[in-house]
Amino acid sequence: MEGQDPEMSRVFIRSASALPVSEYWAKSLADLMTDAAIKAIDAAGVEKVDKIIVGNMMSGYANHQEHLGALLASSLGMRGVEAMKVEAACGSGGAAVHEGYLSVKSGEYENVLVVGVEKMKDMDTPKATKALAMAESSDFTQAVGASFISLNALLMRLYMNSYNIEEELMDYFPVIAHKNAVTSPHAQYRKAITIEDVRRSQVIADPIRLLSSAPSGDGAAAVVLSAKEGSVEILSSEIATNDLIVAQREEPLRFLATEFAFKRAMQKSGISLQDIDFIEVHDAFPVVASLALEAMGISKKGKAPQDAANGRFNMGSELPILTFGGLKARGHPVGATGAYQIAEAFMQLAGTAGQNQVNGAKVGVTHNVGGVDTTAVIHTLRRVE
Amino acid sequence: MIPIAYWRNRKVYTRMVGSKCKDCDAEFFPPVRICKKCGSRNMEEKEMPRSGSLLAYTKLSEPAQEFKEYAPIYLGLIRLDNGVNIISMIADADEEKLKAGARVQATVRKWAEDGKEGLVYYGYKFRVSQ
Numbered sequence: 039m040e041g042q043d044p045e046m047s048r049v050f051i052r053s054a055s056a057l058p059v060s061e062y063w064a065k066s067l068a069d070l071m072t073d074a075a076i077k078a079i080d081a082a083g084v085e086k087v088d089k090i091i092v093g094n095m096m097s098g099y100a101n102h103q104e105h106l107g108a109l110l111a112s113s114l115g116m117r118g119v120e121a122m123k124v125e126a127a128c129g130s131g132g133a134a135v136h137e138g139y140l141s142v143k144s145g146e147y148e149n150v151l152v153v154g155v156e157k158m159k160d161m162d163t164p165k166a167t168k169a170l171a172m173a174e175s176s177d178f179t180q181a182v183g184a185s186f187i188s189l190n191a192l193l194m195r196l197y198m199n200s201y202n203i204e205e206e207l208m209d210y211f212p213v214i215a216h217k218n219a220v221t222s223p224h225a226q227y228r229k230a231i232t233i234e235d236v237r238r239s240q241v242i243a244d245p246i247r248l249l250s251s252a253p254s255g256d257g258a259a260a261v262v263l264s265a266k267e268g269s270v271e272i273l274s275s276e277i278a279t280n281d282l283i284v285a286q287r288e289e290p291l292r293f294l295a296t297e298f299a300f301k302r303a304m305q306k307s308g309i310s311l312q313d314i315d316f317i318e319v320h321d322a323f324p325v326v327a328s329l330a331l332e333a334m335g336i337s338k339k340g341k342a343p344q345d346a347a348n349g350r351f352n353m354g355s356e357l358p359i360l361t362f363g364g365l366k367a368r369g370h371p372v373g374a375t376g377a378y379q380i381a382e383a384f385m386q387l388a389g390t391a392g393q394n395q396v397n398g399a400k401v402g403v404t405h406n407v408g409g410v411d412t413t414a415v416i417h418t419l420r421r422v423e
Numbered sequence: 424m425i426p427i428a429y430w431r432n433r434k435v436y437t438r439m440v441g442s443k444c445k446d447c448d449a450e451f452f453p454p455v456r457i458c459k460k461c462g463s464r465n466m467e468e469k470e471m472p473r474s475g476s477l478l479a480y481t482k483l484s485e486p487a488q489e490f491k492e493y494a495p496i497y498l499g500l501i502r503l504d505n506g507v508n509i510i511s512m513i514a515d516a517d518e519e520k521l522k523a524g525a526r527v528q529a530t531v532r533k534w535a536e537d538g539k540e541g542l543v544y545y546g547y548k549f550r551v552s553q
């Protein structure tokens with residue numbers, strides 16, 4: 039690569055796995071990450087793993103289990119291997135891949151196993167709501183009764199008021215997600231929905247409805263990163279942060295973390311907007327997908343929902359998004375989501391996406407968020423010719 | 424709620440004490456250690472004005488577990504009269520009156536309680552003032 043430090047390694051993805059997102063009543067947190075890890079290791083064709091990084095948000099609260107690095111290493115029988123957990127709320131999976139990327143790039147490690155895992159169904163709904171709220175301030179946001187979804191609801195209301203957008207226009211994002219999930223082998227909800235279905239679904243935090251918010255679920259996804267050439271290369275990996283307390287942002291409708299991370303990732307990758315063949319955007323709620331696409335400069339301010347309605351982001355169209363169903367329909371086991379996105383980008387670029395293949399995909403971008411654009415993780419990836 | 428955290432933050436919760444930057448006069452709520460505008464560490468305590476305007480609200484039907492018995496709860500994004508934004512529960516919510524731009528006033532109400540024998544937590548809530 040141009041400008042590449044000769045001491046630094048390039049970073050390839052050798053293999054990826056993604057368990058179907060589901061409700062795994064009979065499996066433990068350790069079972070899920072071990073299942074995903076074994077699949078990825080077996081497909082990687084590497085002699086040994088030098089390091090394990092686990093992305094996870096809430097295992098301490100949800101499953102009474104921390105120390106996930108050592109837990110997975112023990113389960114895999116890899117006595118002696120370096121292992122640890124990385125946490126950045128719903129951005130934990132992306133952050134774990136970022137740490138794996140840096141490890142390989144540094145030249146200190148040849149092969150790194152990254153696993154994203156979350157087991158949310160060990161909790162009832164009020165407890166899961168509490169766990170998600172932990173992405174924001176305990177003292178000043180959780181204390182006043184604001185849950186994670188209610189922060190997004192306020193933001194969605196502000197967005198619709200500011201740009202004079204009808205609620206219905208926001209619903210194209212879940213419709214796209216569900217359409218792509220029908221043929222997605224690891225999606226939680228493989229069922230198409232209509233705008234009317236979204237409109238009829240239960241209101242959870244007005245204006246957010248059941249069918250306009252990402253569901254909770256259990257899941258694990260894994261990738262093996264390597265300095266040894268594989269079918270996909272990670273060109274850049276960037277993380278940026280924004281104010282933790284949404285109310286303290288001067289411009290609440292500006293996704294600064296996404297702006298910063300995307301700008302840096304694009305600069306380092308050497309690719310331009312026109313090169314991108316698909317984006318796995320963090321569609322936790324339609325307003326999040328909208329503000330993120332606008333922060334990346336893909337849609338004009340206030341225009342992402344209209345772009346979605348016009349079909350710009352459909353499969354086979356100019357810029358497909360959520361190619362395996364996104365957070366909304368593939369599912370959102372929060373700390374695993376960023377790893378699912380990387381696994382999906384790998385399948386697209388390796389040409390193994392089956393019925394969900396973006397034809398001729400050469401360059402992909404993943405966008406994973408913790409909190410309300412509080413942490414943003416961007417990866418740019420390319421097919422190795 | 425963590426009881427000792429409630430005690431630590433009682434000034435913030437009941438009197439809405441935030442911060443003011445002694446160098447650039449910017450105000451913040453909740454309090455900050457370092458000015459987000461100019462980077463100064465020269466901050467002082469400042470009580471926030473107790474009135475403002477509603478920017479947006481939501482009716483939350485599934486709150487987190489310590490608030491579940493009070494469902495549904497109303498939350499507002501409010502611009503205080505000094506220009507600082509705050510997210511707060513809304514007391515005595517009447518959806519007819521909860522419109523963007525509505526004038527709101529702070530009051531102190533019960534937030535939550537730790538079961539029948541635990542502590543009762545009080546703090547600011549806003550209500551529509553006319």
Ligand SMILES: [Zn+2]
Nearest residue numbers: 444447458461
């Ligand atoms: Zn200042």
